[in-house]
Amino acid sequence: MSDFIDLVLLAMLALTGLRIIFLKDLFAVVMLFGIYSFLTALIFINLDAVDVAFTEAAVGAGISSVLMLGTLALTGREEKESSHSSILPLIVVFITGAALIYGTLDMEPFGNPDNPIHKHVAPRYIEDSPKEIGLPNMVTSVLASYRGFDTLGEVVVVFAALIAVLSLLGVPKEGQEKAPASGLKSHQVLRVVAKLIISPIILFALYVQFHGDFGPGGGFQAGVIAAAALILYALVFGLPNAVAVIGPRFLKFMAAAGVLLYASVGFFSMYKGGNFLDYNKLAADPVAGQHYGILIIELGVGITVFAVMLNIYYAFGNQVERSNIQ
Amino acid sequence: MNFILDHYNYWIVVFLMMTGFYIVITANNLVKKIVGLNVFQTSVFILYISEAKVSGGTAPIVTEGATLYSNPLPHVLILTAIVVGVAVTAVGLALIVRIKRAYGTVEENEFKKMDDAI
Amino acid sequence: MLLLLDIISGILLVTGVFFGLSGAVGVFKLPNFFTRVHAASVTDSIAVILIVSGLVLQTPLGINIAKLLFILVFLLITSPTASHALAKSARHGGLLTMSELEKGDQEEKAPK
């Protein structure tokens, strides 16, 4: 059954992908990409990767699509006909694909528990992490503790993206007079509903943030969801209003603070005599130390991701508003 | 036949990757290029997650009664990679916005004509 | 008892899926924007209710039922709102309903 679902979803993905190639309407392309991401998330669930599915749905289908739509609002939605021939790209793609297919020939059978991938490093995570870290969600254990350095890097990547977007687009000025066109003034229903659901969304984000140790979720997903709540607010009530709630300057500090919070855990454990990010040293009991460590770094991740995503949205939204005024 | 059943998943994933790759290379519109890049990366994510799958296993969250878990490591890697992907997407789109403002177009062959860029 | 629950939830799920599918068919088959929005949103709501109820019956008592109910409430609020917003924006943007279009056609023909 699971295989069958897998196959169907993959087939749908393939169709979506092909359609993207040939469509010239970029709006449709972006929507199809959202669908593509969403289908991918479904596949991830089907393949037992719930955390990843969660993230893909929130990030790939959510934030990415919003940003792309924002860009389209500025650049126009038609792709123009290009003149150059497509034979060379086809050849390149064909060769690359052929190489990959060649590589798959020696691959272990799909889903076989005896594959080397399941035999070498992973068993320790599965068998010992509940004892060593004390968390039921192994993905969180690996993410935050065993490979905590990767995650620090990832937070820094997000931070770097913020730096890039800020330097490219700038941010809306705080306290500027409200632009007439901003927000959806006439949509009374929308405004009411938005007010209604924003707080549950933030609540949900907090749940995801702190429940990540036990179920799917964690700092990333929480940050993205919280950012989505404020993006909704900004969409419905206008960018200046949102900026008045949480200003870009404050978000910038938040983003930096999140990274620093994460790193400070590492430095604290260095101070305690361990290696960088060695949570065992944080408390007398190693497992408790792991708990504290993971809690704090997840918080750091959540703060940074939230601040960065929202700030990036501000930057794009500001551009759209500016072009609307013009 | 068994061989096909064991590997069809990878083959479709390869096809998906190449779809994305093809879009990146051929798209004339920069936004579409970014979409292609995302499709490409997303497909690579599926490859990783496929590797992690254990038939009959469950999600790697300790549950009573389950003994066979899927491999959590690729999940972690892909979590990271997804976030990296969205970071790159955001930067790419921001660049596109600026390009549009500077050149008035986001079609590659059009601004190529405007500047004798190398 | 369990069997009964299974049967009821099965029926709920199947009808839910049917409504969902019919909505999808409607989106394809119906002639213009407003009818399509209508097809999508109305069937969507009923499908969600049916499917979630079916799932609730399948779930052992506990936090997961609460989660499902939250999902239901959330979807019931957002989905019609989204449809409303869509339709309103379309209206705002100058799109006409079918009847209006016909009327417009007649008015155009009349002077001739």
Add this chain to the structure above:
Amino acid sequence: MLEQHLAALPILLPLIAAPIALILGRSSFSWAFATLISACACLFAWQLLDLALANGVISYEVGGWPPPWGIELRVDAANAFVLLAVSALSTLVLLYSKDSIEKEIEASKHTLYYTAHLLCFAGLSGILLTGDAFNLFVFLEISSLATYTMVSLASDRRSLIAAFRYLVMGTIGATFILIGVGLLYMSTGTLNMLDLANRIDIAESGRTINTGLAFIMVGVSIKLALFPLHMWLPSAYTYAPSAVTAFLASTATKVAVYVMIRFIFTVFGVDHVFGSMGMDLILMALAIVAIFKCSYKATVQSDVKTVLAYSSVAQIGYMILGISLVSATGLMAGLIHIFNHALMKGALFMAVGAVFYRVGSVDITAFRGLGKQMPLTMAAFTIAGLSIIGVPLTVGFVSKWYLVTAALEQNQWIVAALVLGGSLLAVIYIGRILEAAYFQERPDSQNTTEIKEVPWLMLAPMWALVLANIYFGVDTSLTTEAASSAAEWLFQNNEMPLGNQAEAK
């Protein structure tokens, strides 16, 4: 305390300094802070190299988890050596950038620039030091994102397109690496490079591993701008702000070269990559074509930054050539050239940036008569240019010497001759610029009185590099010692058991 964490500090310092620099806000604060941090990192890198030369390998387990379960930082002579070059260049470029950036980037973005610089530096250090294949990808993306930012900061609108093209190519490269790492992981079950190396031998899925190798190679080749995947480099280097170009040209591609060395020598093993896959021939052919094609292209450009950018691609060809010779000497030549080329290209691009600072253009016509007006800058350019050509007593000669020696050792006479032939093209492209600077008069239309020497803060790092060019060209003991022990280490160290690393520390 410091001793214990020495391996992690060159990454961590700039990594946490970046958000702090952002918080500091004022451009001059963040500049001073970034410079200070970079200098500290440079100091640590120096100590690290000392330690690595004395003790062999230093392993640092991040999070206290032993590899392969946790992420390991692994320092040996080779990456400590490259790290030293990177951190030194970063410090010098930061010193230099104060004035240069003020001129080229609008004031509100200065802090962002320094933050991006620190991030890029942190990313590069991470790439160098990490012993984990996936961690490498993460740091690669940190440095790449920061790089795209820095390139796009220039006021020329073409920089946007250059940055975008770089972004697309860079992301494709990174994704290829990701695919490769995925395939390797699939067949071995591990991500730790050393562990990978051990398990690749016993893994049965040869075709998967070979495909993984191919994808990693292609991905890295994009990042290091190996011909014919170099198309992003010239435009990115040309339109980026001068300080950025100086930094990127002297560090980013070098680090990618190191990654290639690392994968070939410590992960896949020389015998496998060169012996059974025949990769050396491909690399050698590409390297030679790169040397000639791009050197030739450099001779016909009119924009000096483009000239130097193409020259960079050609020089990367030399490094790859060194690797492809499959000998300790060749590898050593490659490593030395990584270090040396950083010195010369850094100095050259700084000099060009100085010209841009005063003249506002880097076209070759803008160089006319500058020999008189900016004597110190042009003298620096001249010496660094001679170094590129490979004139004795400069570092360029040392690199070339080892490269040719390595080629002759392998009885590759033709390769040796081609290497020397390639430097003739360097004579032409450097000569053209020097001739304009010293023997052509400034056109009357331009106001010549305004053009004078640049501020000392720009001159000082430039000359520091020039003097380093000469110093390391004469006293080669440091570079050769580091490079040769690194090369030998890389060569023998194909099968060092996993357990040894703890003791090695």
Add this chain to the structure above:
Amino acid sequence: MNLWQGIEPSQLISLSILLPFVGALLVIATGKSPNLREAVTLITAIVLFTVVLAIYDYISQGGEIGLELIELFPGLSISFEVEPLGVLFALVASFLWIVTSVYAIGYMRGHNELNQTRFFCCFALAISSVMAICFSGNLLTLFIFYEVLTLSTYPLVTHAGNDAAKKGGRIYLGILLSTSIAFLLFAVMATYSLTGTLDFRAGGIFDDSHNKIVLSVLLVLFCYGIGKAAIMPFHRWLPAAMVAPTPVSALLHAVAVVKAGVFSILKVMIYIFGLDELKDLATTDIMLYIGVATILLSSCIAMTKDNLKARLAYSTVSQLSYIVVGALLASSIASAGAALHIATHAVGKITLFFCAGAIMVASHKKNISEMVGLGRQMPITMAAFAIGAISIIGLPPMAGTWSKWYLTIGALEADKLIVVAALMISSLLNIAYLLPIPVKAFFNTTTGEAEPWSWSETREAPLPMLIALSVTSLCCLVLFFYPQPLIDLVNMIPGVSTQGEG
């Protein structure tokens, strides 16, 4: 000569290299005041000569001097080692530097040249690197300073800064740099990889164990790699470089640069290949005949040139090949002749260049056809020219006789009659293109039609120039009558002897 008694002999070498270098710095420092600057140049030159004399003294007593500076590569260092051939060259170069300095002072002032400080500075730098070449202890050192010499003379060649100078400079640098990098460096490194050493060793470092074909190729590479020796077809830089001011042409292109080239060739032949090994190589003969062809062809070209300096330049090309041929004959007498020729040709040719410069300063004439009858206005200059010309031709009682004599003997001994013939023909050609100039200057009267210049304004050149050219022409005479010190020095070179093999 007792002047330097107190100093460690090995320090004499570093002294000889550092002195001109310090001189260059001082020249920059004193650039504001021309008198001081030129005084510095002169003093440095004189002191340098005494140092070289001290080295000569030491070496002629059988002492050995070596100096190892820095280890550039493991097992390979910049090292110096004094041997007789180097001393010979150093003597010539340092002595002529004094004379040229005197001359240059007159010339540069007489000509009102710009950038004189740069000129004197680069000049000193060039001498510094020549000294380093003279005393280099291995091929690497030789190569390095060979390049330094090229670079430091480039500003001298392009001194005028006009289009012609730039074009000349480009050819100069292009040919010298590219041949040295493409051929010489390659040959050096190949040598290193074959033998594991680059030290100059009596009898050469190659032996029979090395592949003859490879060695033959190397020989060609060395010959062409040392582009300063101006063997055809890589001779073009020499005429091109004649755009330089005359003192530069004189010292650098009659003495320092070109002689550094042939000196390097001699050194490579004697100390790297070894004369015995050389005989067995297939390409020795080929290069020999190319050398012969260069002698003849460039002599012919010289005849067609009307520009005096160009004619002299081609004459130099042909004379350089004498030395190359001498080295390639691989006989001990011929090599001795070649070594002697370095000295004798130097004094002869520098005299000629001095005269050319003097004529230019005094009358602003460059072309031979315009010099008819000049001898009456500038008798000293023209007399010196005649002396120099005779020395070049190789007629007694001038210094050139000796070297030509030994070369011819060497060729006869090696049974290379073609070479002997070529030497003879070339001498005739020399007569044909050199002698007519003084002869016409003294004995022809102008036919009164178009007077190219006003006779009344033309006088002898400034005094410093006259002194310089008289000194060198005197040297031509002196070296004919007292060649013994030089011959002794040449005989000290291992494997080389004026006595022949027997």
